[in-house]
Amino acid sequence: xxxxxxxxxxxxxxxxxxxxxxxxxxxxxxxxxxxxxxxxxxxxxxxxxxxxxxxxxxxxxxxxxxxxxxxxxxxxxxxxxxxxxxxxxxxxxxxxxxxxxxxxxxxxxxxxxxxxxxxxxxxxxxxxxxxxxxxxxxxxxxxxxxxxxxxxxxxxxxxxxxxxxxxxxxxxxxxxxxxxxxxxxxxxxxxxxxxxxxxxxxxxxxxxxxxxxxxxxxxxxxxxxxxxxxxxxxxxxxxxxxxxxxxxxxxxxxxxxxxxxxxxxxxxxxxxxxxxxxxxxxxxxxxxxxxxxxxxxxxxxxxxxxxxxxxxxxxxxxxxxxxxxxxxxxxxxxxxxxxxxxxxxxxxxxxxxxxxxxxxxxxxxxxxxxxxxxxxxxxxxxxxxx
Amino acid sequence: xxxxxxxxxxxxxxxxxxxxxxxxxxxxxxxxxxxxxxxxxxxxxxxxxxxxxxxxxxxxxxxxxxxxxxxxxxxxxxxxxxxxxxxxxxxxxxxxxxxxxxxxxxxxxxxxxxxxxxxxxxxxxxxxxxxxxxxxxxxxxxxxxxxxxxxxxxxxxxxxxxxxxxxxxxxxxxxxxxxxxxxxxxxxxxxxxxxxxxxxxxxxxxxxxxxxxxxxxxxxxxxxxxxxxxxxxxxxxxxxxxxxxxxxxxxxxxxxxxxxxxxxxxxxxxxxxxxxxxxxxxxxxxxxxxxxxxxxxxxxxxxxxxxxxxxxxxxxxxxxxxxxxxxxxxxxxxxxxxxxxxxxxxxxxxxxxxxxxxxxxxxxxxxxxxxxxxxxxxxxxxxxxx
Numbered sequence: 206x207x208x209x210x211x212x213x214x215x216x217x218x219x220x221x222x223x224x225x226x227x228x229x230x231x232x233x234x235x236x237x238x239x240x241x242x243x244x245x246x247x248x249x250x251x252x253x254x255x256x257x258x259x260x261x262x263x264x265x266x267x268x269x270x271x272x273x274x275x276x277x278x279x280x281x282x283x284x285x286x287x288x289x290x291x292x293x294x295x296x297x298x299x300x301x302x303x304x305x306x307x308x309x310x311x312x313x314x315x316x317x318x319x320x321x322x323x324x325x326x327x328x329x330x331x332x333x334x335x336x337x338x339x340x341x342x343x344x345x346x347x348x349x350x351x352x353x354x355x356x357x358x359x360x361x362x363x364x365x366x367x368x369x370x371x372x373x374x375x376x377x378x379x380x381x382x383x384x385x386x387x388x389x390x391x392x393x394x395x396x397x398x399x400x401x402x403x404x405x406x407x408x409x410x411x412x413x414x415x416x417x418x419x420x421x422x423x424x425x426x427x428x429x430x431x432x433x434x435x436x437x438x439x440x441x442x443x444x445x446x447x448x449x450x451x452x453x454x455x456x457x458x459x460x461x462x463x464x465x466x467x468x469x470x471x472x473x474x475x476x477x478x479x480x481x482x483x484x485x486x487x488x489x490x491x492x493x494x495x496x497x498x499x500x501x502x503x504x505x506x507x508x509x510x511x512x513x514x515x516x517x518x519x520x521x522x523x524x525x526x527x528x529x530x531x532x533x534x535x536x537x538x539x540x541x542x543x544x545x546x547x548x549x550x551x552x553x554x555x556x557x558x559x560x561x562x563x564x565x566x567x568x569x570x571x572x573x574x575x576x577x578x579x580x581x582x583x584x585x586x587x588x589x590x591x
Numbered sequence: 592x593x594x595x596x597x598x599x600x601x602x603x604x605x606x607x608x609x610x611x612x613x614x615x616x617x618x619x620x621x622x623x624x625x626x627x628x629x630x631x632x633x634x635x636x637x638x639x640x641x642x643x644x645x646x647x648x649x650x651x652x653x654x655x656x657x658x659x660x661x662x663x664x665x666x667x668x669x670x671x672x673x674x675x676x677x678x679x680x681x682x683x684x685x686x687x688x689x690x691x692x693x694x695x696x697x698x699x700x701x702x703x704x705x706x707x708x709x710x711x712x713x714x715x716x717x718x719x720x721x722x723x724x725x726x727x728x729x730x731x732x733x734x735x736x737x738x739x740x741x742x743x744x745x746x747x748x749x750x751x752x753x754x755x756x757x758x759x760x761x762x763x764x765x766x767x768x769x770x771x772x773x774x775x776x777x778x779x780x781x782x783x784x785x786x787x788x789x790x791x792x793x794x795x796x797x798x799x800x801x802x803x804x805x806x807x808x809x810x811x812x813x814x815x816x817x818x819x820x821x822x823x824x825x826x827x828x829x830x831x832x833x834x835x836x837x838x839x840x841x842x843x844x845x846x847x848x849x850x851x852x853x854x855x856x857x858x859x860x861x862x863x864x865x866x867x868x869x870x871x872x873x874x875x876x877x878x879x880x881x882x883x884x885x886x887x888x889x890x891x892x893x894x895x896x897x898x899x900x901x902x903x904x905x906x907x908x909x910x911x912x913x914x915x916x917x918x919x920x921x922x923x924x925x926x927x928x929x930x931x932x933x934x935x936x937x938x939x940x941x942x943x944x945x946x947x948x949x950x951x952x953x954x955x956x957x958x959x960x961x962x963x964x965x966x967x968x969x970x971x972x973x974x975x976x977x
């Protein structure tokens with residue numbers, strides 16, 4: 206198995222964009238090749254992470270259009286969908302492409318265009334990923350989060366105010382991320398007084414609907430040494446599923462697919478939670494940052510809130526989480542989000558994160574499809590020995 | 592790199608099915624596991640080839656639902672889309688999963704549910720894969736085929752009647768395929784007198800709209816030796832793109848992506864066209880069987896028709912093509928079609944093809960996305976030395 210490396214990364218401005226997904230993908234893809242200093246004709250495989258361009262825009266085949274637009278022909282291409290973890294699924298796919306020897310250079314571009322649809326329409330497209338029995342009864346992803354949060358607060362001694370601290374932290378980080386959708390600080394009062402969505406969760410607990418794209422350039426470590434002095438390797442990837450109907454799970458405050466995907470990624474990378482210096486965790490909703498933090502072994506069950514309160518997950522803490530602003534403040538363009546997590550780790554690990562730079566050699570990203578229905582985790586590590 | 596093997600295969604009845612795609616996928620997936628004699632909990636990765644369940648049914652996340660329905664949790668899953676070559680893309684993905692060492696056992700299930708929509712609606716969903724400039728001017732995939740056929744007949748001395756021979760041959764093969772949509776023979780007159788679709792191509796030159804699913808179980812060759820006495824290896828896969836706007840291509844009678852995907856697959860497998868004993872070629876329309884046959888090196892440009900006329904591609908010929916009945920008569924449920932090509936090769940190579948059995952050790956399948964916008968080729972070889 207070849208060691209797999211990343212030698213370039215990009216993301217577009219996230220937010221409301223006056224462009225089709227094909228244009229966003231092309232923008233990120235071209236920027237990634239420029240960032241890596243790699244010519245289009247070096248690309249052998251092109252992976253496009255996208256959940257629903259057909260549903261959002263009536264346009265399919267976006268991966269084939271992108272291959273043309275980027276000038277990477279005759280590179281092989283496919284679209285990879287892991288619902289809201291399509292980006293993480295793309296990291297899996299590009300990793301496997303290089304690790305298997307099928308390609309030496311694979312470009313991954315993730316993106317979604319959502320804001321031209323009403324919130325109701327966009328929410329309905331997203332809700333189509335749930336089991337019909339859930340969809341028909343109106344138990345959507347935001348409401349599952351409310352149920353999980355309620356159970357969490359009933360089970361553990363976490364104060365409701367502490368959860369607002371996740372939103373405050375991630376908004377604070379996004380202030381220093383020029384690509385984030387919301388580059389504005391908020392305070393706890395704002396979060397706690399925002400409109401109720403799914404009791405006890407309020408508007409500021411949830412990520413927005415977003416347009417955007419992000420890209421990563423994967424290659425063999427041998428080529429990475431030629432392309433760059435400093436690059437990132439991907440020593441571990443792991444993905445796992447949980448029941449597709451959420452009510453079949455034993456404990457709503459644990460996501461089995463997060464536990465298992467983390468276990469697989471740690472095992473492949475031969476590391477443990479203690480080795481991770483920086484993490485991007487799928488905070489589609491604030492409570493998920495705590496659930497993932499615990500399920501990945503960064504804290505005992507029911508204690509993540511203490512690390513939020515103590516500043517452990519802040520930018521100057523021991524384990525900064527969502528330095529990018531997270532899905533909460535950076536935005537969540539489905540197919541782009543997992544790739545943008547990789548973008549943030551790449552910038553942090555190579556020391557190019559500017560005002561939001563932290564000290565880190567090993568990073569971890571966890572991307573959640575559905576309400577933990579399928580989850581991907583990737584471990585990345587900087588290599589400065591080139 | 593591990594050698595990649597296939598130890599089980601299945602396909603559902605193709606045609607008009609009174610079932611959702613999730614049910615078709617579950618039917619094929621469960622049958623494949625039974626065929627292989629492998630328990631669900633051995634499956635580590637699950638790939639689902641599907642182009643457009645969201646557009647056809649308003650249901651996304653079908654891969655996560657299937658993981659649940661098949662009982663393969665916590666297997667990692669993703670959906671793979673290569674438009675009309677989604678099945679071939681799935682073969683790529685499952686191959687890379689095993690070859691990279693990310694999994695030892697990967698189940699691939701492809702499927703599409705289409706016939707509940709009107710022909711106009713279904714055609715519109717398929718047409719959404721073309722470039723907007725083509726879509727808006729009404730140059731659809733069937734019309735591109737007409738243009739290519741017209742050019743082919745102008746360029747080479749092939750008689751129009753010979754093209755009807757492709758439809759007659761493939762319908763004849765489908766008579767012996769109990770899963771085929773049309774198990775009826777036709778004669779040349781019927782084909783040549785059927786309604787005009789895109790001059791010079793008529794109704795019987797085109798594949799139907801179809802519901803169906805197919806599955807293949809991939810594993811390491813080491814495991815294959817444990818699971819089966821006779822199994823199939825996949826020594827080569829290759830994929831490639833061509834321009835997304837068809838009018839930019841130099842020669843409409845050559846598909847560059849077929850040439851390149853074939854070249855890559857042959858090179859990886861270390862074989863040439865002469866080594867192939869049986870082939871499944873993407874005959875979405877009859878003329879494509881000739882174009883692919885030539886672009887893959889089985890005949891000189893402009894001469895494929897001679898092999899059809901001489902019976903070389905018939906079941907008792909030197910290189911039987913589309914023994915399954917092909918997309919033409921077996922049916923073309925987008926995401927299933929490439930996987931079903933693999934099903935046919937598996938049955939032929941392992942000697943389980945019943946009344947349509949041919950003598951073959953090496954098989955090749957080529958699956959076409961769009962009008963050659965992205966193409967996948969896979970080489971399979973029987974191993975009886977277990």
